[in-house]
Amino acid sequence: MSILNLRNLGVSFSYPLFSNLNLTINAGDRLGIVAANGRGKSTLLKAIAGLAETTEGEITRARGLTIGMVEQNVPAALMGLSFRDAVVAALPASEAESESWRADVVLEGLGVPEDLRERALGALSGGWQRLALIARAWVREPDLLLLDEPTNHLDLQKIALLEDWLNALPRETPVIMASHDRAFLDAVSNRTLFLRPEASQVYSLPYSLARQAVDEADAADQKRYERDMKTAEQLRRQAAKLKNIGINSGSDLLVVKTKQLKERAEKLEDAAKPAHLERSAGAIRLANRGTHAKVLVTLEDAAVTTPDGALLFRTGRQFICQGDRIVLLGRNGAGKTRLVSMLRRAITDASAASESIKATPSLVLGYGDQALADLDDRQSPMETMTRRFDIGDQRARTLLAGAGMTIEMQARPVAALSGGQKARLGLLVLRLKEPNFYLLDEPTNHLDIDGQEALEGELMAHQASCLIVSHDRSFVRAIANRFWVIDGRKLIETDSPEAFFEAARS
DSSP: OEEEEEEEEEEESSSEEEEEEEEEEETTOEEEEEOOTTSSHHHHHHHHHTSSOOSEEEEEEOTTOOEEEEOSSOOGGGTTSBHHHHHHTTSOTTTTTTTTHHHHHHHHHTTOOHHHHTSBGGGSOHHHHHHHHHHHHHTTOOSEEEEESTTTTOOHHHHHHHHHHHHHSOTTOOEEEEOSOHHHHHHHOSEEEEOOSSSOEEESSOHHHHHHHHHHHHHHHHHHHHHHHHHHHHHHHHHHHHHHHHHHHTOHHHHHHHHHHHHHHHHHHHHOOOOOOOOOSOOOOOOOOOOSOSEEEEEESOEEEOTTSOEEEEOOEEEEETTOEEEEEOOTTSSHHHHHHHHHHHHHOGGGOOSSEEEOTTOOEEEEOTTOTTSOTTSOHHHHHHHHSSOOHHHHHHHHHHTTOOHHHHHSOGGGSOHHHHHHHHHHHHHHHOOSEEEEESTTTTOOHHHHHHHHHHHHHTTOOEEEEOOOHHHHHHHOSEEEEEETTEEEEESOSHHHHHHHHO
16 A cells, blocks of 8 residues: 655756656655765654655645654654653653553564663663664654664664564564664665656665666666767768769759758757766776885784773784785674774884784784774864875865765865765775775764775775775675684684574564
């Protein structure tokens, strides 16, 4: 049964985000929306929820349709409330007392521990805050659930929990979700919308299968375009030859034929449309200056501890060698970030070297954390570039433009940039450092799918040596050739990440 219809819908600012979008949402649809950063996903969700105006077209909702919307940011007014109170506050005032049990049911379904429910939302991690927003949207049991980047800030265990929760919702409940998490979309969607400025594509398939279909369609469109343009060029050449013959012979018939050939060429050219080319949110490039050392880092049973000295795990004897792309896996709190910090200190500070962690002196580190803390929020991207690197203003502007930043963006404080723009700036800074070893903590956070795939391609193309912490299952599967897992109080190596992924689900 149709509950929502979008007809010729479009939104334009200085350029069209999307146009002529026609879409029907039926009971049971689990629709994933895919597009690059800043290309209209959030705007479309807000328009469906009635929170944003469209430039053209219309939205028809079923009579009495209720919508639950999960946006990306937590309202400041909720930060002082307890987890449970923040969810209860989403109920109508007349029901807050008598129906508060609904909050407990939702929190139980989302696996929120009892001791967390009374803690202030502002004191909890971004992952728990995300689940609080989802609980607030669902507590009223809406007819349609909208999710904007629902896996942001979630670790693997919470992503698995969210996937199971979504798949356990009543079968007829439609869900529309905008996400850059490819594995998540595969797990929960049954339809995929590729949102485009023109001719958006919808497939009744989960993401990976839909991606294959849209890539094949785009390839066919490109071949058709190239064929039509080649035919038009041949017609114009024939017309030019006939024109010369007609002029020399004075034949009116050849003049008419020349005109007909030119008209056919013009019609082909007017009708021919090139295949869709996604407007990049900014190029991602990496560098690898190389090193002659085969062993880059040696760990001699290093003890990884909490700040107060409690043992988290020991590494055993491990080697990081040139060409290794190691992914470090472990549950939250297992000590991943602590080990990354120890490695960073050992590489960048000779005085911090110890018998347990030894780095080759030729290592040049490229380090990036998920909070992008290496970027100064008060500086502009232009200042970030010119103060750190010996490059002129013109070179800096060219590099920033290549990373997707307009002249206006280049002058803003870094704090005013979107997450995707900050991520691309951070990766540009890493590139200019020309490292030969990358230490990256959640590098795909904030990157759209094009950005994730570009980063994968750069790491593979440059044979980059790296150690990476990531919850992005598709990224992990694509780039890693070694897997370290924190198992209890030991660091072990495994041939595949799949057992860890499955354990995170349970």
